[in-house]
Amino acid sequence: xxxxxxxxxGPAVWKGPDIDWRTHGLHVLxxxxxxxxxxxxxxxxxxxxxxxxxxxxxxxxxxxVGTLMRGLPQRLQDSVGFLMLRGLPRERxxxxxxxxxxxxxxxYMGRPMTQSYLGDMLGHVMDVSDLEPKSRxxxxxxxxxxxxxxxxxxxxxxxRTAKSGGDSRITSALTVHNYMxxxxxxxxxxxxxxxxxxxxxxxxxxxxxxxxxxKVPFFVEQNGRVVCYLPTxxxxxxxxxxxxxxxxxxxxxxxxxxKVAAMPEHFLDMGFKDGDIQFLNNRSMVHGRTDxxxxxxxxxxxxxxxIWIRAKDWDAMPPRQVFHTDExxxxxxxxxxxxxxxxxxxxxxxxxxxxxxxxxx
Numbered sequence: 001x002x003x004x005x006x007x008x009x010g011p012a013v014w015k016g017p018d019i020d021w022r023t024h025g026l027h028v029l030x031x032x033x034x035x036x037x038x039x040x041x042x043x044x045x046x047x048x049x050x051x052x053x054x055x056x057x058x059x060x061x062x063x064x065v066g067t068l069m070r071g072l073p074q075r076l077q078d079s080v081g082f083l084m085l086r087g088l089p090r091e092r093x094x095x096x097x098x099x100x101x102x103x104x105x106x107x108y109m110g111r112p113m114t115q116s117y118l119g120d121m122l123g124h125v126m127d128v129s130d131l132e133p134k135s136r137x138x139x140x141x142x143x144x145x146x147x148x149x150x151x152x153x154x155x156x157x158x159x160r161t162a163k164s165g166g167d168s169r170i171t172s173a174l175t176v177h178n179y180m181x182x183x184x185x186x187x188x189x190x191x192x193x194x195x196x197x198x199x200x201x202x203x204x205x206x207x208x209x210x211x212x213x214x215k216v217p218f219f220v221e222q223n224g225r226v227v228c229y230l231p232t233x234x235x236x237x238x239x240x241x242x243x244x245x246x247x248x249x250x251x252x253x254x255x256x257x258x259k260v261a262a263m264p265e266h267f268l269d270m271g272f273k274d275g276d277i278q279f280l281n282n283r284s285m286v287h288g289r290t291d292x293x294x295x296x297x298x299x300x301x302x303x304x305x306x307i308w309i310r311a312k313d314w315d316a317m318p319p320r321q322v323f324h325t326d327e328x329x330x331x332x333x334x335x336x337x338x339x340x341x342x343x344x345x346x347x348x349x350x351x352x353x354x355x356x357x358x359x360x361x
Contacts, residue, residue: 004192004221005181012081012284013174016268024080027068029087036065037088041101051338052103052112052121060104069108073153073311076281082170082270083279090275095159095343099305102157102277106307109279113151113308114329117206119336123306124346125156127294131353138306143291146171146261147232150324151308152317154280154287158272159343162302165292167269168278171261173228173286177219179260187253191218195254196244197234197323206335207328211244218257220318227283229321232258261286272304283317298350303343 029037040060044050047059057066072083085105093101099122106112115123127141138144146169156168180188194215204210212234220227235254239246246254260266269290270278280287294301339345 002221003224003226004219005185005188007178007182008174008226010174011079012172012281013178014080014172014268015175015266016171017265019080019268021080021082021084021268021270025082026084026086029065029085033065033068034087034089036062037101037105038092040065040104041093041097044100044104049339050100052099052341055100055103056107060100060107062104062108065105066108069105070312072279073109073309073314076153076279076311077284077314081172081281081284084270085277085279086273086275088275088277095347098157098159098275099341099343102155102305102307105277106155106309109153110309110311110314113310114332114336115306115308117203117332117335118340119333120341121307121336122341123308124341124343125304125306126301128350131350141292141294144288145232145258146230146267146286146288148173148228148230148282148286149306149308150229150231151282152311152314153309154282155277155307155309156272156280157277157305157307158274159303159305160300161272161274162292162294165290166294166302167271167290169262169267169269169288169290170280171263171267171286173230173261173284174226175266176230176257176261176286177226177228179263179266180257184253184256184260186249187256188219190249190253191257192220193217194320195235195246195250196238197231198238198241198244199234199323200237203332207331208325211238212323214320216323217318217320220321222318223315225283227318227321228286229283229317230257230261230286231323232261234323262288298347305341305343 040062044060112121125138129140194217197212197216199210218230238244
């Protein structure tokens with residue numbers, strides 16, 4: 001039976017106003033689980049300076065929490081597609097220790113992936129647009145449009161919340177599939193055929209190409225599942241560039257899917273607390289964020305850390321939906337500097353940029 005274009009059903013097909021995420025997608029760590037994580041962090045630090053790619057279940061040993069994390073990819077496939085992990089004692093850990101705990105937990109789920117031409121395996125999600133004018137969307141402030149990333153599972157750890165706002169906004173991409181197929185079948189067909197995509201310029205210059213080799217489909221059926229990939233930001237970059245001209249039908253389809261993903265009757269807002277970690281099934285979800293008011297000081301600004309994970313035991317992504325290839329990530333990884341993802345290193349670099357800018361002024 002063909003699933004693509006039918007009205008899909010199941011736990012991952014939900015509408016935000018109809019569910020309570022605290023019931024369906026929240027795990028609060030028990031004191032015993034926190035103690036496990038404490039012990040794992042102490043064990044890791046006793047090994048000396050272990051760089052992020054070398055953090056594994058072997059040097060970050062967990063029992064009950066390890067079982068939770070190993071089973072999380074399957075849970076994300078079989079349930080609503082998201083989980084908020086809450087209860088890390090944020091006041092107990094430095095920013096750098098939080099990053100190590102985060103990477104240690106994620107190592108149980110699969111292989112962390114490179115995210116940009118910098119070779120970074122942890123992306124720092126914060127507004128640095130005053131220091132990095134050409135930065136990608138996750139390095140800018142305000143709200144963010146709905147999209148999916150280029151991985152199996154995306155994680156977001158909250159180091160610091162904003163002064164106000166900045167909630168995570170998520171929508172079931174399978175619900176978007178159903179709505180598009182039923183109400184906008186002509187646009188749905190265009191999205192299944194695919195759209196041209198464009199990377200940010202620096203990412204493209206350091207990879208195999210800037211533009212996708214072919215049109216990339218937003219919805220594909222594979223092994224009894226509909227796999228969703230809604231890279232709306234990359235599609236919008238391509239459309240604006242004019243280098244791969246969109247037809248009117250393609251422009252309309254991109255506009256429509258962005259609107260459908262952001263419909264109030266579809267999305268769900270999840271508020272972060274300091275120390276929270278959100279995991280999303282990137283094949284069945286779209287995500288963005290609400291607008292927010294931030295602090296001017298770098299050390300107080302809203303700061304999340306993003307990780308991309310290739311999940312263990314999942315089928316490989318349909319080849320037509322792969323935009324960032326293994327070769328792209330290999331090329332990006334050549335520019336990585338040891339320990340560059342540590343928040344202390346990241347923040348020191350930003351403060352140095354601020355000092356340099358003041359000297360120029």
